[in-house]
Amino acid sequence: xxxxxxxxxxxxxxxxxxxxxxxxxxxxxxxxxxxxxxxxxxxxxxxxxxxxxxxxxxxxxxxxxxxxxxxxxxxxxxxxxxxxxxxxxxxxxxxxxxxxxxxxxxxxx
Amino acid sequence: xxxxxxxxxxxxxxxxxxxxxxxxxxxxxxxxxxxxxxxxxxxxxxxxxxxxxxxxxxxxxxxxxxxxxxxxxxxxxxxxxxxxxxxxxxxxxxxxxxxxxxxxxxxxxxxxxxxx
Numbered sequence: 711x712x713x714x715x716x717x718x719x720x721x722x723x724x725x726x727x728x729x730x731x732x733x734x735x736x737x738x739x740x741x742x743x744x745x746x747x748x749x750x751x752x753x754x755x756x757x758x759x760x761x762x763x764x765x766x767x768x769x770x771x772x773x774x775x776x777x778x779x780x781x782x783x784x785x786x787x788x789x790x791x792x793x794x795x796x797x798x799x800x801x802x803x804x805x806x807x808x809x810x811x812x813x814x815x816x817x818x819x
Numbered sequence: 820x821x822x823x824x825x826x827x828x829x830x831x832x833x834x835x836x837x838x839x840x841x842x843x844x845x846x847x848x849x850x851x852x853x854x855x856x857x858x859x860x861x862x863x864x865x866x867x868x869x870x871x872x873x874x875x876x877x878x879x880x881x882x883x884x885x886x887x888x889x890x891x892x893x894x895x896x897x898x899x900x901x902x903x904x905x906x907x908x909x910x911x912x913x914x915x916x917x918x919x920x921x922x923x924x925x926x927x928x929x930x931x932x933x934x935x
Contacts, residue, residue: 752927752929753862755925809861811861
């Protein structure tokens, strides 16, 4: 079957750096996306990696290694407002988007 | 530009009833996907429509159905509601066409359905 694995919860300190990992096992691969969802809100798109390497968007960066079926989201200079759930999702053949179960990021002052 | 609009925002229904939820995608987006999210759970894929055709379907019972109109607006219907259907139902639209690109799905704010 197709699956994505990511930690259920990560805790970090305000101002620090945190990495959320995602490993995937899918039939076919087009790209890896990351979404952020605050409690009570809708998921919002953060990044998309189709090729190996690091994509940087402000304080957020996303990395992909297709040979390792692995990616991560890196959040720098953590702020309290970054407390949210983060989902990785893989776009596979057949126009399917497979989602991870989400990682709850807890930020402590 | 306007975002993805879902109506209604909140809904309370009784077991056994049916419900119809509506989603208006971003103008020009032809792909509309529906998801169910329960507390503490990830996104469970229901189905995806592209140009009025159901292109993908998740593992939900036949009580869950949907459709898409020529203007890309989509509806999903749940018949014979069960208590376990209480959830946040999210709709997402995308400009994705034949091949994936540097895309992103834009989600609506969701419809929170409570079945009592």
